[in-house]
Amino acid sequence: MANMSQIVSQLKVLTGQNRVPWKTTxxxxxxxxxxxxxxxxxxxxxxxxxxxxxxxxxDKLGNLLDSASHDASIPPAAPRPPAAQLNISMQNDYSDLKxxxxxxxxxxxxxxxxLANLLERMNASPPVSTD
Amino acid sequence: xxxxxxxxxxxxxxxxxxxxxxxxxFAFLANQSAQLAKRAATSAEEAANSAxxxxxxALTRDLSLVDIERAIASIxxxxxLHRRGxxxxxxxxxxxxxxxxxxxxxxxxxxxxxxxDAINDAVPQVTLMEDQVSRAxxxxxxxxxxxxxxxxxxxxxxxxxxxxxxxxxxxSTEGIKWRT
Numbered sequence: 001m002a003n004m005s006q007i008v009s010q011l012k013v014l015t016g017q018n019r020v021p022w023k024t025t026x027x028x029x030x031x032x033x034x035x036x037x038x039x040x041x042x043x044x045x046x047x048x049x050x051x052x053x054x055x056x057x058x059d060k061l062g063n064l065l066d067s068a069s070h071d072a073s074i075p076p077a078a079p080r081p082p083a084a085q086l087n088i089s090m091q092n093d094y095s096d097l098k099x100x101x102x103x104x105x106x107x108x109x110x111x112x113x114x115l116a117n118l119l120e121r122m123n124a125s126p127p128v129s130t131d
Numbered sequence: 132x133x134x135x136x137x138x139x140x141x142x143x144x145x146x147x148x149x150x151x152x153x154x155x156x157f158a159f160l161a162n163q164s165a166q167l168a169k170r171a172a173t174s175a176e177e178a179a180n181s182a183x184x185x186x187x188x189a190l191t192r193d194l195s196l197v198d199i200e201r202a203i204a205s206i207x208x209x210x211x212l213h214r215r216g217x218x219x220x221x222x223x224x225x226x227x228x229x230x231x232x233x234x235x236x237x238x239x240x241x242x243x244x245x246x247x248d249a250i251n252d253a254v255p256q257v258t259l260m261e262d263q264v265s266r267a268x269x270x271x272x273x274x275x276x277x278x279x280x281x282x283x284x285x286x287x288x289x290x291x292x293x294x295x296x297x298x299x300x301x302x303s304t305e306g307i308k309w310r311t
Contacts (some may be wrong), residue, residue: 023252025259026279032255034248037236039255060236062229062258 004068004094008055012096013039015103022108031101031108038065042097042104046073052096070097195238199295206214206288213281217262218274223262229254235291243297249290256283 014020022031022042030043037060045052051075054090057065106112205228212221236250260280269272274280 025256026276026283027259027263028276030259032252034251034255036252037254038231039251041255041259058255058258060254061226061233062254064142093149 004055004057004066007040007057007066008068008094008096008100011055012100012103015100015107018107020104020107022104024108031104033104042101044101053101055094055097055100068094068097070094072098138156164252195235195240196295196298198231198235199291202228202235203288203291203295205231206284206291210281210284213277216277218268222261222264222268225257225264229257229261232257232287235294239294240298240301243294246290246297249287253287253290256287257262260284262311 011020015022020033022033025032025041027043029045030041032039032041039058039062040055041058042053042055045054050072052069052071054067054069056067059065205224208223209221209228211222212218217303232250232254236247236254239247239250260283263276265276266272
């Protein structure tokens with residue numbers, strides 16, 4: 001059975017490969033990716049660096065099915081022994097959401113393409129006259 | 132006596148042959164008639180199926196048009212409420228719009244799949260809008276991006292109006308009348 005940990009992990013991997021169709025929304029701090037009649041939304045609330053990032057999965061009617069969040073204002077838990085030593089599966093505290101939000105934002109805004117265009121224009125621009 | 136028997140046997144043989152030929156002819160005719168009846172029944176069934184399919188298609192188009200009209204009316208109402216800043220009245224309208232959009236998505240005719248994608252994009256946008264308005268009301272804060280909300284609604288409305296025109300034009304081409 002799929003759970004939010006798997007969704008977060010997979011989104012992180014696919015977003016890193018630029019394979020998630022993140023789009024801008026009416027909320028400047030929220031980005032949406034649509035998969036047929038299901039969608040995922042990632043949003044940041046509050047001011048950096050103490051912001052909270054929330055990821056939600058929505059059904060065809062736009063109802064929230066499940067969500068995961070990472071509150072940067074809450075200090076990370078005390079170091080624990082590695083999962084292998086505890087002989088349990090690693091619990092995801094969704095700290096991956098913060099970099100995922102940044103990557104989603106870059107894709108939705110076309111940041112990488114814009115930077116590439118800027119570089120191209122900078123390199124093509126003629127020398128500035130000093131006269 | 133032997134000659135008599137031979138003639139009798141011959142007559143019986145010829146009679147049997149004639150009876151056999153007649154029987155075969157009868158069986159052939161009966162079979163042909165059964166095949167014709169079967170073919171007629173199949174044609175009638177195919178015609179009924181075709182009529183049923185066409186009726187279902189027309190019904191789907193009608194349902195889609197009713198929903199499109201309803202969604203456009205909801206969007207117009209929401210835009211008006213947004214303009215007036217009447218957010219309390221807008222909140223209950225978002226779920227209705229989401230449901231209607233979802234119904235439209237299901238009944239979008241084939242070959243117009245690009246509109247299904249547009250509706251797929253619209254539903255989460257409306258959900259987000261609803262969340263933003265609800266949060267602003269809950270926190271008693273001003274909505275800073277009201278013009279952007281209207282822009283999103285305009286985009287959805289534009290897609291719906293284009294879809295409506297395409298469905299109407301397709302119905303007109305196929306000779307299907309739409310209520311006025």
